[in-house]
Amino acid sequence: MTFKTLLSVVDVKQNDDDLNTAIALCAEINAQLSVVVIAIATLPPLGDYPIGTADVWLKDRHDDLEALSKRVDAVETMVKNADISATVVDEYPEPARISRVIGRHARYTDATIIGSSLLRHDLMITTVVDGALFESGRPILIVPHGSKPTLRPKCVLLAWDSGVECTRAAREALDIMISAEEVHVTLVDPDTSSIVSGPEPGADIAAYLAHHGVKTTVDRLPSGGKAIADVLKQHAIDVSADLIVMGGYGHSRMRERIFGGVTRSMLDEPRLPVLMAR
Known part of the structure; x- marks a missing residue:
């Protein structure tokens, strides 16, 4: 699909790196930028607390909202100076509601940008990714x-395992791959059973992409005992890919968080930009 709107999530204490990235991407493809400036709400005291605790909470809440307002003003100034079409809204959710809030905003954009500052934000990264992927379908x-x-890469690596998630990712990135000079459909230790991948793993998706004018090469790689994510990352570097396209959370979120997985590794240690869909 063609990306016409992008979402950037900016924490109130975050630097401007992610916002600058979002602005540059929108300028590149002439897209609308939607910015959600978020502050995590200070939870009210519960149970028996000393007198005055509620006053402290109210003061903290007031300070949070004041900081949020100032950050919104700063973001609005940045996007105005960048001369792009943009909307800026603020949110003040409790921690348990962050995913739902992000999901609601992400539904009305074409992709959510997860920048380097957000990747380093231990409290926010998991909830934002959960909201953007699982609560929006984007x-x-x-x-x-x-x-x-x-979003105009010359070389794309499409991580392929014949699953529903990577099929969705391929569809979301179709216009990007059509415009690319080359696309490497990459399979690691492909399942050669006919019920999963057909007699020639990767051939079906390569044919589908070719019908859309995508210039594809099918790369079938052995893992050699290495993690699949590491093989994909290295191959992306070897073929000089500008972007990796992949499906996210082929296993349950809980399983991947406990035992790790390709998705978790891509979030924890990405080397290149990754477009991920589910």
Whole structure:
């Protein structure tokens, strides 16, 4: 699909790196930018607390909202100076509601940008990713520190395992891949059973993409005992990919959080921009 709107989630205490990334991407493709400036609400005291505790909570809440208002003003100034079409809203959710809040905003954009500052935010990253992927049905664009993000890449690596998640990712990135000079459909230790991948793993998706004018190469790689995520990352570097496209959370979220997985590894240690869908 063609990306016409992008979502950027900005924490009230966060620096401007992620916002600058979002602005640059929107300028590149002439897209609308939707910015959600978020502060995590200070929870009210519960149970028996000394007299005055409620006053402290009210003071903390007042300070939170004041900081949020100032951050919104600063963000509005930045997007105005950038001369792009943008909307800026603020949110003050309790921790348990962050995912739902992000999901609600993400539904009305084409992708949510997960920048380097957000990737380092231990409290926010999991809830924002959960909200953007599971509460919206939209993809996320992971942009690690030091990378050069673009939505007009010359070379794309499509991580493929014939699953529903990577099928969705391929569909979301179709216009991007059509415009690319080359797309590497990459399978690691592919399942050769006909019920999963057909007699020639990767051939079906390559044919589908070719019908849309995508210039594809199918790469079938052995893991050699290495983690699949590591093989994908290294191959992306070897073929000079500008973007990795992949499905997210092929296993349950709980399983991946406990035991790890390709999705978890891509979030924890990305090397290149990753467009992820579920």
